[in-house]
Amino acid sequence: MAVTDKKGRVADKIALVTGGADGIGLAVAKLLAQEGAKVIIADINDAKGVLAAKLVRGTFLHLDVSNEASWQEASNKIKAKFGRLNILVNNAGILGQGAQDPEHVTLADWRKIHAINLDSVFLGCKYAIGLMKKSGGSIVNMSSRSGIVGVPFAAPYASTKAGVRNHTKSVALYCAAKNYPIRCNSVHPASIMTEMWKAMLGTGQTFKKNLKHHSEHIPMKRFGTVLEVAQAVLFLASAESSYTTGSELVVDGGTLAGTLTSPDTNIKKKV
Numbered sequence: 592m593a594v595t596d597k598k599g600r601v602a603d604k605i606a607l608v609t610g611g612a613d614g615i616g617l618a619v620a621k622l623l624a625q626e627g628a629k630v631i632i633a634d635i636n637d638a639k640g641v642l643a644a645k646l647v648r649g650t651f652l653h654l655d656v657s658n659e660a661s662w663q664e665a666s667n668k669i670k671a672k673f674g675r676l677n678i679l680v681n682n683a684g685i686l687g688q689g690a691q692d693p694e695h696v697t698l699a700d701w702r703k704i705h706a707i708n709l710d711s712v713f714l715g716c717k718y719a720i721g722l723m724k725k726s727g728g729s730i731v732n733m734s735s736r737s738g739i740v741g742v743p744f745a746a747p748y749a750s751t752k753a754g755v756r757n758h759t760k761s762v763a764l765y766c767a768a769k770n771y772p773i774r775c776n777s778v779h780p781a782s783i784m785t786e787m788w789k790a791m792l793g794t795g796q797t798f799k800k801n802l803k804h805h806s807e808h809i810p811m812k813r814f815g816t817v818l819e820v821a822q823a824v825l826f827l828a829s830a831e832s833s834y835t836t837g838s839e840l841v842v843d844g845g846t847l848a849g850t851l852t853s854p855d856t857n858i859k860k861k862v
């Protein structure tokens with residue numbers, strides 16, 4: 592499909608976006624709809640989900656991504672209503688609250704975060720393969736910068752995102768081996784301003800101070816926007832990335848490109 596196609600870059604595609612009621616998922620849903628897709632917003636937040644679906648002139652589906660029965664039901668509904676699925680964005684995820692370091696995190700928390708962030712991606716891919724293997728499709732899994740490096744005070748989150756990154760490659764290779772017309776790639780954002788970050792940065796003056804402090808450590812010296820992540824997802828969802836599978840697209844303002852302990856950075860600062 593040509594980029595200039597007036598019908599849109601994902602025209603007539605059926606797209607499911609999990610966690611589409613808010614944040615990055617909502618931005619993805621909006622952009623896919625703007626580019627011609629019929630969008631299904633899946634979320635556990637029914638109130639926000641219904642509003643979001645109205646906004647994109649799409650459909651809302653109550654879906655708890657960690658629950659297999661919920662995926663089965665969603666898959667049946669999509670089959671009955673649309674007969675196919677072309678794009679799945681496995682976006683829903685949580686960070687976890689309270690102690691999240693390897694020494695103090697509880698097993699219950701560890702399991703909960705893995706269920707929502709990683710079981711979800713396994714289940715989403717499993718059911719999407721069934722819905723996509725005849726009509727063709729693209730799966731985009733939302734990993735994170737934290738799926739590539741360790742995060743000492745968000746250890747379960749980092750573990751889930753590393754799992755998402757690796758499972759993406761297994762799904763991509765499996766589909767290629769089976770000759771299924773399905774691609775699967777991961778996106779790795781960092782420091783994107785959504786509710787997830789707002790909860791960590793605090794409020795009022797604390798928010799401003801934390802925002803400034805964190806931004807100073809990002810090479811591009813600013814947070815990213817949800818649209819900047821949505822644009823990466825759109826590329827992977829569309830035929831523009833037709834030879835790309837099992838890959839990872841980093842959207843992090845340069846964070847993973849280097850290290851703060853690099854000698855030239857430290858020396859330059861002193862000069």
Ligand SMILES: NC(=O)c1ccc[n+]([C@@H]2O[C@H](COP(=O)([O-])OP(=O)(O)OC[C@H]3O[C@@H](n4cnc5c(N)ncnc54)[C@H](O)[C@@H]3O)[C@@H](O)[C@H]2O)c1
Pocket residue numbers: 609610611612613614615616633634635636654655656657682683684685707733734735736779780781782783784785786787788
């Ligand atoms: N914001 C960032 O800087 C950042 C960085 C890296 C990765 N990510 C990833 O991007 C994704 C979206 O993050 P966000 O910042 O937009 O978060 P957000 O909290 O703004 O939105 C998350 C959405 O997921 C939904 N959700 C939560 N649990 C669910 C469940 N069990 N089933 C279905 N929906 C559920 C929520 O209701 C919400 O609508 C997450 O996977 C997150 O880990 C975000």
